Amino acid sequence: SSRFRASEHQHARYNPLRDDWVLVSAHRVKRPWQGQLEKPPPEDVPRWDPKNPLCPGATRANGEVNPQYEGTFVFPNDFPALQPDAPEPDDSDHPLFRAAPARGVCKVMCFHPWSDLTLPLMSLAEIRTVIDAWAELATDLGASYPWVQIFENKGAMMGCSNPHPHCQVWASSFLPNEARLEDRTQREHLSQHGVPMLLEYAEQEARRKERLVVENADWLVVVPYWATWPYQTLLLPRRHVCRLQDLRESERDSLASIMKRLLIKYDNLFEVSFPYSMGWHGAPTGPHLEEDCRHWQLHAHYYPPLLRSATVRKFMVGYEMLAQAQRDLTPEQAAERLRSLPEVHYKEGDK
Amino acid sequence: SSRFRASEHQHARYNPLRDDWVLVSAHRVKRPWQGQLEKPPPEDVPRWDPKNPLCPGATRANGEVNPQYEGTFVFPNDFPALQPDAPEPDDSDHPLFRAAPARGVCKVMCFHPWSDLTLPLMSLAEIRTVIDAWAELATDLGASYPWVQIFENKGAMMGCSNPHPHCQVWASSFLPNEARLEDRTQREHLSQHGVPMLLEYAEQEARRKERLVVENADWLVVVPYWATWPYQTLLLPRRHVCRLQDLRESERDSLASIMKRLLIKYDNLFEVSFPYSMGWHGAPTGPHLEEDCRHWQLHAHYYPPLLRSATVRKFMVGYEMLAQAQRDLTPEQAAERLRSLPEVHYKEGDK
Ligand SMILES: O=P(O)(O)O[C@H]1O[C@H](CO)[C@@H](O)[C@H](O)[C@H]1O
Ligand SMILES: O=P(O)(O)O[C@H]1O[C@H](CO)[C@@H](O)[C@H](O)[C@H]1O
Numbered sequence: 001s002s003r004f005r006a007s008e009h010q011h012a013r014y015n016p017l018r019d020d021w022v023l024v025s026a027h028r029v030k031r032p033w034q035g036q037l038e039k040p041p042p043e044d045v046p047r048w049d050p051k052n053p054l055c056p057g058a059t060r061a062n063g064e065v066n067p068q069y070e071g072t073f074v075f076p077n078d079f080p081a082l083q084p085d086a087p088e089p090d091d092s093d094h095p096l097f098r099a100a101p102a103r104g105v106c107k108v109m110c111f112h113p114w115s116d117l118t119l120p121l122m123s124l125a126e127i128r129t130v131i132d133a134w135a136e137l138a139t140d141l142g143a144s145y146p147w148v149q150i151f152e153n154k155g156a157m158m159g160c161s162n163p164h165p166h167c168q169v170w171a172s173s174f175l176p177n178e179a180r181l182e183d184r185t186q187r188e189h190l191s192q193h194g195v196p197m198l199l200e201y202a203e204q205e206a207r208r209k210e211r212l213v214v215e216n217a218d219w220l221v222v223v224p225y226w227a228t229w230p231y232q233t234l235l236l237p238r239r240h241v242c243r244l245q246d247l248r249e250s251e252r253d254s255l256a257s258i259m260k261r262l263l264i265k266y267d268n269l270f271e272v273s274f275p276y277s278m279g280w281h282g283a284p285t286g287p288h289l290e291e292d293c294r295h296w297q298l299h300a301h302y303y304p305p306l307l308r309s310a311t312v313r314k315f316m317v318g319y320e321m322l323a324q325a326q327r328d329l330t331p332e333q334a335a336e337r338l339r340s341l342p343e344v345h346y347k348e349g350d351k
Numbered sequence: 352s353s354r355f356r357a358s359e360h361q362h363a364r365y366n367p368l369r370d371d372w373v374l375v376s377a378h379r380v381k382r383p384w385q386g387q388l389e390k391p392p393p394e395d396v397p398r399w400d401p402k403n404p405l406c407p408g409a410t411r412a413n414g415e416v417n418p419q420y421e422g423t424f425v426f427p428n429d430f431p432a433l434q435p436d437a438p439e440p441d442d443s444d445h446p447l448f449r450a451a452p453a454r455g456v457c458k459v460m461c462f463h464p465w466s467d468l469t470l471p472l473m474s475l476a477e478i479r480t481v482i483d484a485w486a487e488l489a490t491d492l493g494a495s496y497p498w499v500q501i502f503e504n505k506g507a508m509m510g511c512s513n514p515h516p517h518c519q520v521w522a523s524s525f526l527p528n529e530a531r532l533e534d535r536t537q538r539e540h541l542s543q544h545g546v547p548m549l550l551e552y553a554e555q556e557a558r559r560k561e562r563l564v565v566e567n568a569d570w571l572v573v574v575p576y577w578a579t580w581p582y583q584t585l586l587l588p589r590r591h592v593c594r595l596q597d598l599r600e601s602e603r604d605s606l607a608s609i610m611k612r613l614l615i616k617y618d619n620l621f622e623v624s625f626p627y628s629m630g631w632h633g634a635p636t637g638p639h640l641e642e643d644c645r646h647w648q649l650h651a652h653y654y655p656p657l658l659r660s661a662t663v664r665k666f667m668v669g670y671e672m673l674a675q676a677q678r679d680l681t682p683e684q685a686a687e688r689l690r691s692l693p694e695v696h697y698k699e700g701d702k
Contacts, residue, residue, distance in 0.1 A: 004438040011440045014449035020528040031430030035512030079382030087355040089362045098365035151669040159666025161386030176675035177371040279673035315510025318502040322630035324527035
């Protein structure tokens, strides 16, 4: 039969970090879309709104008044999924009905005092402030909690209920599913191949180039070979780094720079403030701080839902929920598309 | 400290079928929702629309004209993610870049000639026809393919682009992720405990009752102890059944009945045609038909996204994508709520 081409012939790809597979059916992007259209994000967000609980000087749900903060601002989530002092569930009476204690804290971190700004439109110095605040939270909460999940939900499509630029930090007394999974796969890779998985992967991608989106001396961003979301990316250091707090001064600056370049490309893709969920994964903390973490490599995942335009998203439903993730364009096509976009933000081009 | 109550104190629950955990933070349902609102489904779907490719007599994308079908109608998906004859990907040159062949077929199955009908509004005889058609497809495609995934995406929120009542069937040359996972966990359970996991689970839930939604002589529906979606349910036979095609005549009738009762409750919950993705899992087929499948138990998963009302859904984003699924009410609260709803459809109550 005919010669295999990834962009035309369906195939499955292995995700070594999650030990599962994605079905790639690039030919399927041709199908017409008559389903749900998403609302583009509001264009008229006021810079300061005293009724927005994330703004400087605004009153929050618990009655507290925010300070007139000028950089980042961290405060406790008023409706935390994790609290520090929940009582332990009773012992399970049956192996099919197992509960475990879950303790932790949930914090919110505003990136900037202005509600109408997003990371790609912030200055490098402002982004650097965010990175330092992340590292500080990772250190502080990581002193006692085994896992500190820093994540940003951006856009209403991603369940984000407030346009003010912010992220969340949930620290837990347990290793969540994704952490356990990545811990296992990275541990196995190191013991089998003698090199941390994602360090080797970054070296390979730097050489292969076809999935590269942006790179600098310290970092690279790729659409991973096993990406499930259409424009999913993986942000990786070139050096072996276990945790955010281990980043050097110069690496924090170059991180600010590569984040800005990536996020400008994302916004430019469909000329819209690009929705996504992103988050950091690094070696476990708390009691694990003393353990050997050589198998871990710090990285950030970006999971954006858009597929064809600002209003047409990829639905991970039916087959995806019940069987396996499926994608409609190849990671190489997505990377090529992102790579070719300008590094000047579409809103700032005319200046 | 105080005594543990699941409805007030966060905890984690183990999912033995997926070998992972869900974070239960029931107190969090109190937080106000100011985020994205969903559009309720259209109320004015025409019963017959010659421009709708799923209708009897309509012309499909490939130019074919549908027959004037009267019961169910099965046809090939015009934009299949899986085709029978894709060439094999080249051998991997590196363990981090692994591809595998993926072959299969994708079919669409209309449940009924009318576009303005849904399963809960169909008669028991009509639902029985759907069940028989499912069993037939499972047999036919399962003769050669290892996995036949029958699934229904219902509602625009679940990526469904056509209101006509229908499902999809994707048969593949490989075991998808979820199939491999459930195969492993059920196999391990049988070897460790001597009884199929979901047979034991159904017996336990029938006795415990607090998570039961509906039951009859052959079937029961529960909000599983480890449910992640707010009103997620699991439909289980009481007898050990490996595959859909193994169901007896009487079990198909009682399945039609319990499906109708469940789906009426779902619609009644928020007085809206309830969106969900659902699908069947049973023992693998094709080359696996000859293997011992005692560890498998047939079941259907229902994954509905709504949380608070017809317009407020649960977003599985940020923390959920990067760390672990989190739910805002307990499975027991969800089951209690569903159990207490009438078994007469809100649209038919006045008759
Ligand atoms: O095939 P459909 O209904 O057009 O598409 C829908 O179901 C598929 C299978 O779950 C998904 O891959 C698509 O993202 C979704 O929009
Ligand atoms: O905390 P928020 O922003 O109100 O809520 C959002 O993020 C959470 C963490 O990913 C999710 O559990 C919620 O479903 C989502 O709506």
